Amino acid sequence: MSRFFGWERVAAVLLLSACVPNVPQDLPKIAGPETAGVVERIPVNAAPTALAHTPVCGGAKLATSLKSSSKGGYAPPGGYLVGPGDNLKFNIFGEAGMTDITARVDDAGYVQLPMVELVKVAGKTTRDIQAQLKEAYKANLINPWVTVELVEAQSAPMYFLGEFNQSGVKYMTGATDILQALALAGGLSADAYLPGARLLRDNHVCTVDLNALLRNGDFSQNVWIKPRDVIFAPRKQDMSVYVIGAVGSPQAVAYGAEGRTLLQVLSMAGGPISGVAQLGGIRIVRSNSPTTGELIVFDGRKALSGRGLDLPLEPGDVVYVPSSELGDWNSAVAQILPSLQLLGGILTPINLIQNLNTN
Secondary structure, eight states, X not given: OOSBOOXXXXXXXXXXXXXXXXXXXXXXXXXXXXXXXXXXXXXXXXXXXXXXXXXXXXXXXXXXXXXXXXXXXXXXXXXXXXXXXOEEEEEEETSTTOSSEEEEOOTTSEEEETTTEEEEOTTOOHHHHHHHHHHHHTTTSSSOEEEEEEEEOOSSEEEEEESBTTOEEEEOSSOOBHHHHHHHTTOBBTTBOGGGOEEEETTEEOOOOHHHHHHHOOGGGOOBOOTTOEEEEOBGGGOEEEEEESBSSOEEEEOOSSOOBHHHHHHHTTOBOTTTOOGGGEEEEEESSSSEEEEEEEOOHHHHHTSSOOOBOOTTOEEEEOSSOOOSXXXXXXXXXXXHHHHOOTTSOHHHHHTBOOO
């Protein structure tokens, strides 16, 4: 098997137009040896009204048109805006020695040119700069003909961390959406765990589902990239499982190459606190993306006594062992969120938990 996703393969995947349907929340209890001990399993989505007040990097409803100026709630400028670090080439025709002049935009946003000295160019398109220089040179030249060309763009970086074929820093040269950005990074490696992929903007995790975009062809998630955005794609084994509540040592446990089970992570977290932990109602929050996931209630009494089956976990699962009976999921969430925030990390499903719509 090839180590990397070829873009032909990614393109084929993106042709799939079916989005994940909304699954009713009143599912029947699941039976079978592989799910023994599961009392309740509820698929959840972050509430659209809640999303409107969180760092979604877009509106609650992302635009589906790739050409929409409101895609992702961030409208890129009409042309590339020059900034510090960019290299420009200037031609002022009709004057000897003033062609093919290359200048780097300094940290203050200026370039230095013959006759006109310092010129502020940051925040302008090359067309704007051309018109500006044409006016400036009229004081010394008759009907000057000026051209401005972007030679090297380095003022609008994007950062690719994790499992990309070409991870590191890439630079925007114009309006760029997620798919175009991924192409600049050479695509994702075969080790990338898409449910854990995240878009980070201004120190926030955006509620953008890269898994739905790349696996299900949900183009509503193909939002515009903003300069200094970070796209993070972890490996499955590098992710964690979070164990909180009535255990000896609440912590994040590495998922590892072989995966984890409920009994394993409880043991690694010091075990349930005797006489306090309510083992019949262990809660598990499973995050498929920043906005979708599952809520699972697991009766761990038989598994912990050796009379029942263990429960396999998924990367990013949050295992909460309550210390008292919980009336509903809203009560559980009220207790889960503060402990989870203490553990931190961009892969904890805090966005999902904060905005659960369980009604």
